[in-house]
Amino acid sequence: MxxxxxxxxxxxxxxxxxxxxxxxxxxxxxxxxxxxxxxxxxxxxxxxxxxxxxxxxxxxxxxxxxxxxxxxxxxxxxxxxxxxxxxxxxxxxxxxxxxxxxxxxxxxxxxxxxxxxxxxxxxxxxxxxxxxxxxxxxxxxxxxxxxxxxxxxxxxxxxxxxxxxxxxxxxxxKSGRLRGKKILVSAGPTREWIDPVRFISNPSTGRMGFSLAEAASAEGADVIVISGPTEVASPVGAELIKVSTAEEMKNAIVEKFAESDALVMSAAVGDYTYPEAGSEKLKKNGSDLRLNLKRTDDILKAISGDKGDKVIVGFSVETENIIENSKLKLHEKSMDFIVVNNPKENGAAFGHDTNKVSIIDRKGSVEELELMSKGELSTLIIDKVSKLLSGS
Ligand SMILES: Cc1cc2nc3c(=O)[nH]c(=O)nc-3n(C[C@H](O)[C@H](O)[C@H](O)COP(=O)(O)O)c2cc1C
The missing domain is CATH 3.40.50.1950 (Flavin prenyltransferase-like)
Known part of the structure; x- marks a missing residue:
């Protein structure tokens, strides 16, 4: 009312x-x-x-x-x-x-x-x-x-x-089901600089991660958000740690994961970095430019050894063989469940207030959800995290 x-x-x-x-x-x-x-x-x-x-x-x-x-x-x-x-x-x-x-x-x-x-x-x-x-x-x-x-x-x-x-x-x-629990959320894009004025990134806004952080905080959790650069207003009720590159994101997550009960990995972390980035602007000349990009470290693989009974939720963005590829990721990276975005769907993934996802759990069951607001989806995901943490 x-x-x-x-x-x-x-x-x-x-x-x-x-x-x-x-x-x-x-x-x-x-x-x-x-x-x-x-x-x-x-x-x-x-x-x-x-x-x-x-x-x-x-x-x-x-x-x-x-x-x-x-x-x-x-x-x-x-x-x-x-x-x-x-x-x-x-x-x-x-x-x-x-x-x-x-x-x-x-x-x-x-x-x-x-x-x-x-x-x-x-x-x-x-x-x-x-x-x-x-x-x-x-x-x-x-x-x-x-x-x-x-x-x-x-x-x-x-x-x-x-x-x-x-x-x-x-x-x-809310009932405060996550009181006393520490939830780590990663959000937003990362930037891989190729020179002092240009970077490789993606259209993630951080909205999904911030909304997840607010939903966890509303349930009483202590929430830390590790976010790449974003214009979106900081999440309410959470501590925000700002990072830029995939490596900074990894280091911050590895450090904070040790003291967390759950990690919700909604950041869109860059897969490639440009190790030869210099301090001067790359000059254009008559010919094409080729950049030798190197794989960034996989963050979930880096922490999977410390998983224990911590809950790990991953997000994947796939455009083909969506379910098969996501199932593979779920097992490779010791996730408890994975939230699968298909950015080709109307209103889904990057930059929207809404999202349309499927959720796959470790038993392989696939839950296809309707298009819903990121707020509603966050409540649903945090509800699943609470259940996993309480063993119910
Ligand atoms: C232009 C105008 C703005 C007002 N703004 C406020 C306000 O921001 N806060 C407030 O407590 N009262 C404000 N008032 C006074 C209330 O409208 C007044 O106390 C009224 O009795 C409140 O009735 P209500 O609580 O039943 O709505 C304002 C009055 C006017 C004319």
């Missing part, structure tokens, strides 16, 4: 809702307060949720009987974003004088507030007491960030970024 109140950050709620439904496959009902309705029309939220937006305790045609009780019970989580000073004050003091505050009252600690307000309102000692009261009682609370505010001033009070809100929501929802 997404509760929307009358704060200026309300315009961000539309893209947040879209992210929840589209990216994470969430089923969302929306409630808007009277003040929220002064800022925005429900139409956009109806469109993104695919459902009517609830706006009133008494006059919505479909709000019959004790629908507010049904909504409180139906929701796995109640996210209030943006959360005004007013709704925080009401919730902290048990006030239930409109539909949203009544639903919060029924939902209790399933509720998580993403606060947004002017610095003065936020720093008000009564507000701080209200926040503390909610946190102490077990409600979720996403602290606002510092930055420019609607008043033109700068200070604490800005709504947290939506990826932070989504991650907090997921963490609030």
């Amino acid at each position: 997404l509760g929307i109140t009358g704060g200026i950050a309300i315009y961000k709620s539309a893209s947040l809702l879209r992210e929840l439904t589209f990216e994470h496959g969430a089923d969302v009902q929306v409630i808007m307060t009277d003040s929220a309705l002064k800022f925005m029309s429900p139409l956009i939220f109806e469109t993104f949720s695919g459902k009517p937006v609830w706006t009133s305790m008494f006059s919505d045609k479909e709000m019959v009987g004790v629908r507010h009780v049904e909504i409180s019970k139906w929701a796995d989580a109640v996210l209030i974003s943006p959360a005004t000073a007013n709704i925080i004050g009401k919730a902290a003091n048990g006030i239930a004088d409109d539909l949203l505050s009544t639903v919060i009252s029924g939902a209790g600690t399933k509720t998580i507030f993403a606060a947004a307000m002017e610095t003065g309102m936020y720093e008000n000692p009564i507000m701080q007491q209200n926040i503390k009261r909610l946190k102490d009682a077990g409600f979720g609370f996403i602290d606002p960030e510092s930055g420019p505010l609607a008043s033109g001033e700068s200070g604490v009070g800005r709504l947290a970024e939506s990826r932070v809100i989504v991650h907090s929501l997921l963490t609030h929802l």
